[in-house]
Amino acid sequence: MITAKAPGKLYIAGEYAVVETGFPAIIVALNQFVTVTIEESHEYGSIVSKQYQENSLYWQRQGDEMVFDNRDNPFHYILSAIRLTEQYAHQAGKTLRVYHLRVNSDLDSADGKKYGLGSSAAVTVATVKALCAFYELSLSNDQLYKLAAIAHLDVQGNGSLGDIAASVFGGWVAYRSFDKQWLADIRPTVSLTELLEMPWPSLSIELLTPPAELSLLIGWTGSPASTSHLVDKIALAKTERQADYQNFLAASKACLEAMVEGFRRNDLAQIQAELRHNRAILQDLAHFSHVAIETPILQKMGALAEAIGGAAKTSGAGGGDCGIVIIDRAIETEALFEQWRANQIERLNLAVHLVD
Structure with a gap:
């Protein structure tokens, strides 16, 4: 077998x-x-x-x-x-x-x-x-x-x-x-x-290779999202708001290149800063495309994480599903997870998988 x-x-x-x-x-x-x-x-x-x-x-x-x-x-x-x-x-x-x-x-x-x-x-x-x-x-x-x-x-x-x-x-x-x-x-x-x-x-x-002090937290909001449906909506905005869309692409590219450089330099602060930057870029995309990338519960999840020094954003197409937090592993997070539970956010206790 x-x-x-x-x-x-x-x-x-x-x-x-x-x-x-x-x-x-x-x-x-x-x-x-x-x-x-x-x-x-x-x-x-x-x-x-x-x-x-x-x-x-x-x-x-x-x-x-x-x-x-x-x-x-x-x-x-x-x-x-x-x-x-x-x-x-x-x-x-x-x-x-x-x-x-x-x-x-x-x-x-x-x-x-x-x-x-x-x-x-x-x-x-x-x-x-x-x-x-x-x-x-x-x-x-x-x-x-x-x-x-x-x-x-x-x-x-x-x-x-x-x-x-x-x-x-x-x-x-x-x-x-x-x-x-x-x-x-x-x-x-x-x-x-x-x-x-x-x-x-x-x-x-x-x-x-992530910095040794980097910890990835994952929260699930309880509402699955349709990626294909959301991508279709963005495709429509791409046609109708071409200049805005090109600005979004340029901003995303610059942000991601800076974030990758943060990994290469082993710089957690730079990675967190660019994660927040990418969240703002996606919020701009949501505004001009009229696509709800951040649901209220994802916004709440992010706000709670940012309050203790984490950098947070949606993961994937948004509209539900998961949010992520990048945080220094030295920061105590149990109180954050209790706040998530109180707001119907399920922590997914997952780890990064490395291929042998």
Whole structure:
């Protein structure tokens, strides 16, 4: 039996701008995982998720094609990852086989709460990793990122793919998105094997080392957010308020470059200052786009953290989900967590996951 896992993620800074080619963000991988297991089968295969037992899929082979018994399913990212990885395996001369694939995720709570930790990216990466082990394919992390990014993009159609980078590389990641139009143009002209080996324009993935005194706190507001819905609203504002949007991009880029420099210089104060700066930049974006990035409860969470010396902001698209705090670990935080609980903010006791 083959087992592979991939971590969830949270955005630290650079949200919304990162969907544009070459614009930076900082993302962190967390120690909550999607686990995929694969066991060879013979007559028929299956795809089963512990979270979605009633939607299990059963399939057979017709040549190299996977043929499914039931068409309406929630497993689009898994199927896209299988399709792309098996295409790569086929080009590598591997014989495609039948197997049972099982998925289990601890990115959401046991009672079904959605924390916004990037489960679609993690399940895509874990599926690709498991199939690469199953078919004995040796991929570098760079190639694994590219294969999973294509699979994810084929389903979602937009986004930065930074969550894929976090799930593949782990730790603290400084990320700039590749040129998606270039990818769309070149895909029909080269093999998948060639595509994974060539450099992708504007793509940059740099692992960062945080200062030893840096502590990351995560609070969940109890209201899941629809990232795709919020991104669609920002896309509309991009068209209608072009000058404002370009100013937002420039400000975000300068802020993130300064924050990355703070990591390189081991400077907690600079990292905190730029996190606050990024929060203000996102508030400007929210104002001219009429998108509620900071909900009242996220504002409350941030105010309570700032009062004891933490730097706080929303994480990801906002509109709910998680807020983050970067604080000196020498500062006592138990009273803060009590205030969060009194305001219906759940502390997620998670740690940064480093890939071995």
